[in-house]
Amino acid sequence: MKATVLEKLKVLAESAKYDVSCASSGVTRRNRPGDVGSTAGWGICHSFTADGRCVSLLKIMLTNVCIYDCAYCINRRSNDIPRAAFTPDELAELTIEFFRRNYIEGLFLSSGVVRNPDFTMERMVRVARDLRTVHRFNGYIHLKSIPGASPELVAEAGRYADRMSVNIEIPTERNLLLLAPDKNYESIYRPMSYIQQGVLQSAEERTRFRHAPRFAPAGQSTQMIVGATDESDRDILLLSSSLYARPTMKRVYYSGFIPVNPYDKRLPALDKAPLVRENRLYQADWLMRFYGFRADEIADERTPRLDLEIDPKLAWALRHPEFFPVDVNRADYESLLRVPGIGVKSARLIVTSRRYRTLTQQSLRQIGVVMKKAQYFVLCRELAMGQGVNELRPELVRRLLTAPQRRKSDKNEGQLTLF
């Protein structure tokens, strides 16, 4: 392996790192004799970078040369950064050698657009094809589809990739046209529906022929940048819930805007990435996917922005005190999930454990319920009425839960003077 590979690797990883997704989940495929590797259903994080993000795949660009000039992107044409490109062989060798040392689960390949979308897409597909057919690589491959790529190339990519993605980038088309004049929603939604068709078609064929080829078995994902434009959280959540309504959409990622091109006047000047807002959006995303909340419940018309101080579930509970208290010994699973402090795991445990005994505060604690929050919203045998959210008023509960924790080193905590 040539010495230039090290330089290329640094440049191209540097360019690829702003992509959030690094999931290797969704496919379980055991090793077949003669092949290299396997995939694990839930995905495995092999390392964590200094920013606490998971490293699961070799997340890399084929090239960071790009003909587009998107305002939010580090690889835009008008930026003066080092440019590089891998050959398919170099990339295949890196992937396999990293994989053999248990560094990674597989490859996440994206690319800047060279010449035109199809030319670029074809080169990406070649890397995936080489890995699968020449090197017999059986690990995970995530391919980023280029906006505007033709259906034939997307169809071929889906045969080799486990997951595919097309990034929406900006939550409204108006702002996308402003920041990325070379892209539009059609060029993004088109490949998305090609992938969807491919997955659904292959699923149907496989019900009839057991060995029909699989198409992107881990579905597709997408990503949008938060905080670069003026969309409210409600707009973002309504968009992601409409995306989740598509049959193959597995994940929508939110990426807190990092000003990589501070000179561009179309972008807001931020000194820090909106990390709290990003976190609240992910919490809201979880509420939609696992807790049965609707987007317009989490951020309704009167509160289009998520509360940065408290999590969206607690915020919903404080806006709807009439829903509480919930009796943990009687309420159904769906209502339990709405209680702040009770997660999916504890809700399940409550439902199974209460067959054996009446649950008390003590047993709730043992199950793992966060009583600090839940105490205002639940009713269980020994908990007397009179301290729930309805009696204390939501404003007071909010103040109790957001009050800063007093440190032990506070002066008045020590021994009081005796005389």
Add this chain to the structure above:
Amino acid sequence: MLVFRYDKSFDGLLSALFDAYSLRLFPDALIGPGEPEPLFTERVHDVATDDAHAARVWRGLERRLIPRARSMFVYAWHGEQAQSDQLMLRCLRRVFDEGGDVVADQADPDMKALHRLALQVSHERERMKQFVRLQKAADGTYFAAVTPEHNALPLALDYFTDRFADQRWLIYDRKRDYGYYYDGASARRITLEDDRGMIADKLADEWLAEDERQFQLLWKNYFRALAIPQRTNERLQRRLMPRRYWKHLTEME
């Protein structure tokens, strides 16, 4: 106080449960061979490990427990927590007395403790899958040293044999002084009599394959390039990748 003495094997534990039912006496404590009897011991019963007895108890468990619940007991067995065998025995007794559904009773302190122990072991297994770093030795064998909290290596074995099926490798538990060597077809348990200075937290330099250093360098540089300085959060990093694994990690050198 009634004490059972058994050979500290899984079959031994199952035989102890068999004896408890046949004697209609449930032990208050379990001890291993050569261990001193606890204070106030009135009677010691020596459990003879019997394959037939153990198999019969296991068949009983197969009838009562779904596979996931059975594997919970296997995981808990690999946990290294003081007196976890007594905990298991108490839980097994409840399963036989009240039926397999009792494992769902999370408000019971014993069941909860068993779940927690099994969960800890399964986390350790997961972390092994995550943080094992294989290094290529000069003869083409891939090597990794591990020092897990619980005895989780046997539980992660199926992952390694499946994933690295066309490589020869050795993963060695330095804490418990044994490892598994896979020769390209099957894995077998080995203990190195004398490692000739080969095995520390990582493989010593002179044993490395020629291109190993180069790939380690590539990986380290890739890892460093991937962090976004504006988002630095080292506490989160340490929570997800605790310090005690760092000595085996190439990228944290």
